[in-house]
Amino acid sequence: MTALPWLDTQKLWFPDPEQALDDPDGLLAIGGDLSTDRLILAYQSGIFPWFSDDQPILWWSPNPRCVLFPSEIHIARSLRRTLNRQHFTITGDQAFSRVIRLCAQTRAEGTWITEDMIAAYSKLHRQGIAHSIEAWNPKNELVGGMYGIAMGRCFFGESMFSLETNASRVLMVHLARQLEEWGYRLMDCQVESDHLIRMGARTIPRTEFLSILKESVSQRPDHDHWDIQWRWPDPTQ
Structure with a gap:
């Protein structure tokens, strides 16, 4: 070895x-x-x-590396019905501390999100590098979230949680559409899971991932603030 x-x-x-x-x-x-x-x-x-x-x-x-190309987000028929109901409100960078702690607390199999990790990513958030995406129900309760790193035209998803059915799936659709609008090349999902594959993620060779990263990580995206503006239904469809 x-x-x-x-x-x-x-x-x-x-x-x-x-x-x-x-x-x-x-x-x-x-x-x-x-x-x-x-x-x-x-x-x-x-x-x-x-x-x-x-x-x-x-x-x-x-x-290989699991990634989601924003234009390839898969919206199943059942998820489309959920989106049409507009039950969830999706925001960006409104509750980073709560999101990262809920990501740590809600994983039944345990977590790698230690206190040191929380402190490190919170510092990145204060510097405008780490971001959170939130899903709120009609009672204005935080019921889903994700945090990750944005660099150039790449978003590196770290972890997500969901406290209500479909909260994380709706969040993923909104994030993918917003990233596509901002000109992002990919969302890094790191490791394959059934949930991610059903949402349209796929695996690519590490060499391909690194090539995309080299081209995109230093490119300026088409936005200045991490604000989720995209709304369903998509006005372009």
């Missing part, structure tokens, strides 16, 4: 993502820190942290 590089806090670098292990898929490096500069470099390089409280920081770049 190839020895994984240990990162220290004094030197800001990552190994080539193509050096990541096949088993476990995508494990690339260990250690380092969750500083803003290191996290920015990680996402720019197609790498993300994923670890639990009893582990050192683990850095990943899986192959």
Whole structure:
């Protein structure tokens, strides 16, 4: 087994993502820190942290990579009926702290969203790099949410939660349509799941993902503020 590089806090670098292990898929490096500069470099390089409280920081770049191209969002007939009812109101950056904590608290299988991770991504949020998307019911209760990283024309989804049926699916549709309108190339979903595949996500080779990232992560998107303006029904359809 190839020895994984240990990162220290004094030197800001990552190994080539193509050096990541096949088993476990995508494990690339260990250690380092969750500083803003290191996290920015990680996402720019197609790498993300994923670890639990009893582990050192683990850095990943899986192959293949699960992504959603915004124009490929799949709206099933049942979801279209839900969208037509306009039960949920979707917003951006209105409750980042609540969203990230609910993402941590509502995962039955446990969470990698440790207090250190919350602190690190909250700092990125204050710098305008990390963002939240919220779903509210008619009682103005927060019933769904997602947070992630926006860089250039790429959005890196980190985690989502749903407290009401269809809240996360409606949120995904609104986010995808908004990202498409803003000229984003892709939404990084990291690892494949049945839910994501049903929403239109698919896997692509890591080399293709890294190529798109290299082209897009430094391009300026077609918006200045993270404000979810897109509304259903889509006026262009």
